[in-house]
Amino acid sequence: MKKNNTTKFFKIGFIFATALLLSRPLFAYQSVGETAELLPEGYYKLGLAPQLIVSEGGGFNMGAFFDMYVIDGVNGRVELGGGKTDFWATASAKWVPIPDIDRQPAAGLRAAVTTARDDEANFFNIQITPIVSKKAETIYGEMVPFVALPITFVSASKDLNSNGKSYTSSQFAIGAEWFQNKDVNYGAEFDLNLSNSFSGISAFISFPFDGTVGYKKNR
Numbered sequence: 001m002k003k004n005n006t007t008k009f010f011k012i013g014f015i016f017a018t019a020l021l022l023s024r025p026l027f028a029y030q031s032v033g034e035t036a037e038l039l040p041e042g043y044y045k046l047g048l049a050p051q052l053i054v055s056e057g058g059g060f061n062m063g064a065f066f067d068m069y070v071i072d073g074v075n076g077r078v079e080l081g082g083g084k085t086d087f088w089a090t091a092s093a094k095w096v097p098i099p100d101i102d103r104q105p106a107a108g109l110r111a112a113v114t115t116a117r118d119d120e121a122n123f124f125n126i127q128i129t130p131i132v133s134k135k136a137e138t139i140y141g142e143m144v145p146f147v148a149l150p151i152t153f154v155s156a157s158k159d160l161n162s163n164g165k166s167y168t169s170s171q172f173a174i175g176a177e178w179f180q181n182k183d184v185n186y187g188a189e190f191d192l193n194l195s196n197s198f199s200g201i202s203a204f205i206s207f208p209f210d211g212t213v214g215y216k217k218n219r
Helices: 002-019 025-030
Strands: 043-053 059-071 074-083 087-098 106-118 121-133 136-138 141-148 151-156 167-178 185-195 200-210
Touching: 043 074, 059 200, 087 121
Parallel strands: none
Antiparallel strands: 043 059, 043 200, 059 074, 074 087, 087 106, 106 121, 121 141, 121 151, 136 141, 141 167, 151 167, 167 185, 185 200
16 A cells, blocks of 8 residues: 555646746747547546746646547547646547557557637647657556657747747657546646747546546546
């Protein structure tokens, strides 16, 4: 029991510690924050994405998201957040035509639309993200590593980099989601700036439930 408590404490500490490394809070909401796994019909997931910021004067962001089954092969997500970044709202759909079977990884495409405001800057983003993930068994329980390539088309009313012009940003994202505790899922992600974006580390915590019986494990 003591070992389990220590492991939980380590995971929670790890999530908040890695979030401290997040850079460029203006683009925090561009993180992927999910694998190519899909929720089955009748299941939902609530999640939190805490972000502690030490750059640009420091601060704290908190995002909240809700995942749902849409049709076979497609999940949807809505997300709201704010804090150091004044506000953002995102709606996305994830299509996974290639499932995780045997040695074959899951592969899919995520499309997202975001509106955001930070200080005097207003943003409207369209993001297209190929995602690949594969389940793995570890000493810490089941884990789903993933890689993604988010490409974001940004329209900004005012921005230090764009001066109000539209531009395209891209990143390479790598991360994992853990399922040792099947009531709560933990995730972390590293984003590498490829063009006009940010490099940083973010985290997410989610709680799956069944729509007919209430809170329930999804695995």
